[in-house]
Amino acid sequence: MKRPTPASLKRVTPENLARLGPTRLAELLAEVAESRADLKRRLRMELAAEQGPEHLLAEIDRRLTLIGGSRSNVSWRQRPAFVRDLDGLRGLIAGRLAELDGPAAQDRILRVLALAPGVARRVRDKEGAVAAVFARAAEDAGRLLAAADAHEAGASLAEAIAEAPSAWSEWLALALPAAGPDVARAALAGLHARSGPAWTTIRRRLADGAGDLDAYRATFTAEALKTPAVAADLASRLMDAGRLEEARQVLEAAAQPGLFRRARGGRPEPDFDWESAWIDYLEHSGQSDAAQEARWTSFERTLSAARAKAFTARLPDFADVEAEHRIFALAAEAPDPVKGLGLLIDWPAFPEVVRMIEDRADELRLSPEDAERWSAKLRVRYPKAAHTLLRRAAAEAFRRREFATCDRLTKAADALTP
Incomplete structure (x- = not known):
């Protein structure tokens, strides 16, 4: 057993203090x-x-x-x-x-x-x-x-x-x-x-x-129960308690115009949490095919990695591979390239990420937070892609006249320059 050094014996630890004895400790x-x-x-x-x-x-x-x-x-x-x-x-x-x-x-x-x-x-x-x-x-x-x-x-x-x-x-x-x-x-x-x-x-x-x-x-008031977020929360609790019919009634009561919000471009989209609860209801009530259809429809609209993973997890062998190809293709062609890139990063599908950055770099309007988080995941194996993300975010920061942020991102990018 290694003997303690004089320096280690002088550290203030319970074990070392115990060596002083109760009387000396009480005095101190x-x-x-x-x-x-x-x-x-x-x-x-x-x-x-x-x-x-x-x-x-x-x-x-x-x-x-x-x-x-x-x-x-x-x-x-x-x-x-x-x-x-x-x-x-x-x-x-x-x-x-x-x-x-x-x-x-x-x-x-x-x-x-x-x-x-x-x-x-x-x-x-x-x-x-x-x-x-x-x-x-x-x-x-x-x-x-x-x-x-x-x-x-x-x-x-x-x-x-x-x-x-x-x-x-x-x-x-x-x-x-x-x-x-x-x-x-x-x-x-x-x-x-x-x-x-x-x-x-x-x-x-x-x-x-x-x-x-x-x-x-x-x-909750009757009006509050018609709001999508409240309905989703209550319906999830009802389903956990096995009260499926009540859960359906709560969700359907909230399926009013207030359920939808205007997405970018003016297209109405249902509340994401309400939609999640509705998919859970379909699954719990034995309507698995309808639940899968709702998951895919939701994914096509939102490019949510969670929706896509939930969809592929329920597919038979080999069908999930084909579905992944469709998912990656939709992400690569997304009207909003940042959302598509975020899906590929979160999956993760790094070869597809690199390919998308090469193909659509000029379209990327990145926030500093996304650029730094995503480049950290790419910098070891794909430094060129990470460098591109940081440079694009620096350019956006400069355009917004956020010069300190631009300098920080530029320095981070220069450190990755091949």
Whole structure:
């Protein structure tokens, strides 16, 4: 076994620190804590935990009250220490207190979340560090609620939501996966009297978390259910639940003029997500041939690689090879060469990509993002094609008078010049 070097033994790692022994480590920690108020508070809470949950609770409650009652702004210099302190409090509740007293930990983590509005008024959080602490607290809340009686946990969650609905409309997405459907169902029942636009997102998230498809559907108005995106989402859920006839009715109700949008050139095209849901319905209802026809029709219109792959995946042996040739030919001849090239890149079909770049380079109107992403895939085996893409994108940037972008793309292209 290789012996550790003197340099490696001086690294600050748990293994090396353990060699100092508990007494020396305690002395060093106490010394550092004298200049770090947040660390000193954390150590005091750990010592309180050793005395029992009631002692730890007293320290936690004192800190929660202090943070909740403070009105002074937190300066940018104080912000890092404040964030560490807040996150340390969260971690202590979700970890140490949860081990000692689960119900108390559940109550205190909800109290931590209740601090969010007041903290937001005191702390400028441009980097999102404070928001991240509350996001972790929401995840902790879901885990702690799951460990409690579902009815009681749901009632506690409903009460917390009622106090800060705007914040919980975001946190529910983090808390509910861990909390489970029973807690979500109980919370939804506790908020049944709440109505209005502000509560729609909350009730929808709770219904989704509860797996209550009818309650989820009830959060949409009759007009909203006729919009393609909503109809596609609801129909997909109905199909997952085996309710095919209802899924068909929902999709057909949305097949109104609003389903179509004007594509480039003025041609009406159906909403892509609605069309995906309709194809799924055809497949689920045993209409496989109709589903395949719809996939191909959609591909011809959109040049979607996902549609093409779904189509070829359902073809018998050798028929998929013939279909690929048709797909590549349509991409190469596409009225929009960038869309066709994107399909070939995503497939991937690099020989066809190179051939299309050689044949239609003058027609390409590339964005810098597409040129850089696509050239990165081509640069090793096909540097000339990658060079052409970057040069075309640089020319487009110059035409738009984006000179810094033009210079960047030109330099990248020059680095690939054969």
